[in-house]
Amino acid sequence: MSTQEFTLDDLRRILLEGAGADEGVDLDGDILDVRFEALGYESLALLETGSRIEREYGIVLDEDLLTDADTPRALIAAVNEHLAAVPRAA
């Protein structure tokens, strides 16, 4: 049984698919601690991102997570916590 890891690259990919990227924001740059708002993602984009993560990784995120985790680092950590708690069946 192995746990999957959710990485910054995974998050970048899902953000791009579900919400695109703001002009003038370099998602490939050092964004780990930049607030989502500053990256151009508002509540709707984060809800779409959250549900894509839930579907792809088979987890259910806490209702308030998307408002509380306001940077990529915080969101990635929270997702990984879920992945560790609920290891996927082999």
Added chain:
Amino acid sequence: MTTSVVVTGLGITAPNGLGTQDYWAATRTGKNGIGRVTRFDSSSYPATLAGEVPGFAAEELLPSRLLPQTDRMTRLALVAADWALADAGVDPENLAEYDMGVVTASSSGGFEFGQNELQKLWSQGSQYVSAYQSFAWFYAVNSGQISIRSGLKGPSGVIVSDEAGGLDALAQGRRLIRKGTRMIVSGGVDASICPWGWVAQLTAKRLSTSDEPSRAFLPFDADASGYVPGEGGAILIMESAESARERGARVYGEVAGYGATFDAAPGSDREPALRKAVEFALADAGIAPEDVDVVFADAAGVPELDRVEAQALVEVFGERGVPVTAPKTMTGRLYSGAGPLDVATALLAIEEGLIPPTVNVHPAEEYGLDLVVDQPRTAEVRTALVVARGYGGFNSAVVVRAAA
């Protein structure tokens, strides 16, 4: 005295031309934009042709943030609105906060987006439905997205009356300007060329089943057998004549008259109400039938509807009493986009002094129309009447004329 309302900007996305220049170059010479459906495989359906907007690269024209949340018709509308504002030389940032609003028409909303989400719902489950579904498909989406993109906080609205709705939206734009708003972005852009939209359109039993682009949509022809649906439309910048004068804007023409009626229930012995709509529009413009230089017909392409329209025009203008044209024979019927596109075309016709042709049609003698066919006709055009009808009995007519 009521405020005169003029058009100062055009944004066109049409099956035979993207952008006003391309569109007019194609339309004045009769270039057909109808072809086989490319957006899905139409071969299993009775109707296989459509007017699709060619070469529209949304990703080059709109920010990527907008793409996951927009249907094709919204992307077309956003770009058309950008072009119309640029054409009018209007930067909304320089206007007072509530000086400009948006009134668009819609016919069936973002139907392709809706199909994709319905497919996810029923095949995968509710948690697969997009966070954008709550608005991306609904009828208000184009007004909302245009207002947000351009920062327009004035009075806005959304009109739905099938293919008549585009003219009704322009009339509502004029009404809001007369109530005191300086400028309105108005018009309509529609698209539902997706399997689900196709099947829904088929049930009206008015789509042409011909597979020849030059034979499929033949309004006022003895061989008329239905219409070809299309996508696209036009967004117009409307403002008070005074506002246009103050800022030295180029004026395409005035939206001078409007009339709208509704047909009595099927089976009623009351006459078709289209003639009344035309008469109301002329009266509203304060003109007589002989002042009209050209009519842009609704041109349903369905024999009984063509007959009703021809009869109304003959009753108002006399037999062969006015040149009539249907450039939509080059684009297909664009639903809420049709009326605004015809108004834009009429304004371009006024500007050049040239009536664009109706293509592929051999007019049936019995209709008694002076249909401008095959070749454009040079003429002094100062006043044009545009007619549009929506499924169920909506009749609307708009008079546009050269700026005073």
Added chain:
Amino acid sequence: MTGRRVVITGIEVLAPGGVGVDNFWNLLSEGRTATRGITFFDPSPFRSRVAAEIDFDPQAHGLSPQEIRRMDRAAQFAVVAARGAVADSGIDLTAYDPYRVGVTIGSAVGATMGLDEEYNVVSDGGRLHLVDHEYAVPHLYNYLVPSSFTAEVAWAVGAQGPSTVVSTGCTSGIDSVGHAVDLVREGSVDVMIAGSSDAPISPITMACFDAIKATTPRHDDPEHASRPFDGTRNGFVLGEGAAVLVLEELESAKKRGAHIYAEIAGYATRSNAYHMTGLRPDGKEMAEAIRVALDEARMNPTEIDYINAHGSGTKQNDRHETAAFKRSLGDHAYRTPVSSIKSMVGHSLGAIGSIEIAASALAMENHVVPPTANLHTPDPECDLDYVPLVAREQLTDAVLTVGSGFGGFQSAMVLARPERSVA
């Protein structure tokens, strides 16, 4: 220029728990709620499983089998409400030039219910992308275009004047009536049959609001799930319904001895140009709509006796409009009862605006302000007088009703007594 003034002379409402004006008003004035666990389909896969459903039998309301077959549920609501409103007004429409009688019906989501059901069939449960036209119902085009709602109403009442559907999301119900008022004022018509209808309680609608967590997940207590202005509110409860009004020019209504419920004295709409679903907390654009509506009515903020709020019960909405009331009415906002009938009948999207106009007119008729049900826990950000739980008797001569919709639309309408002195 003192133009033509427009009054309401007929009302019919189809609301959850209140089909017909009397039942509707009894529900509101008794503070009862009509929200319940969804019965229309199995709600178990959904985050939100509560709705305000109408127990509606179209045949009992006089619709023929073929009318039922060709109309989506929302179109059926609209036709039944239109016939009821015309009957209530006592107007003989055959005495009017049919070209001077028009129809506007508001709807946010059109024939969503019919489209959802029929899509499932033609796609064979979502399996076919190239959906099968052989399985399409004959009147699917009527579902494709919500303009069919207005067509059906126009046929039902014999109207042949300017007619349309107004679809501005959740402000459709106010904007539809506002549009009709403008047509009467400008003299294009003598009578408008105006209202709105939506029947959105279907899997696709529940799914799309689940995806943005806009509807409440409070399914353990459905009767108390809609909690506008309450500190524990966590989303709206989807509803359905329709209301249709008969609107006439004041002098002509007087001449025929019509019962006049209220004048629609002012109306305005503005956009926030901000976000398709989000609201800035300051309520600025709604405040501007209120200001302009009052201006059109030539009334001062202090003349408003009651505010019929949008009050959807989402965190952001209730805060947003509370700010808007303070911004537009100043101190008078604190002295004016504000309530949300969505606490009782849910949020029927495009329909609710006209239902709320009807409720506002009935509040004037009865001099009773309907309450906000389920309001127990104060919220520091919502600090006005929201008339908790119990209706209030008070002189009510002027009402402000507002709406806020996806797309950024903010609309406001002022109802007043026509006999008030107009400056």
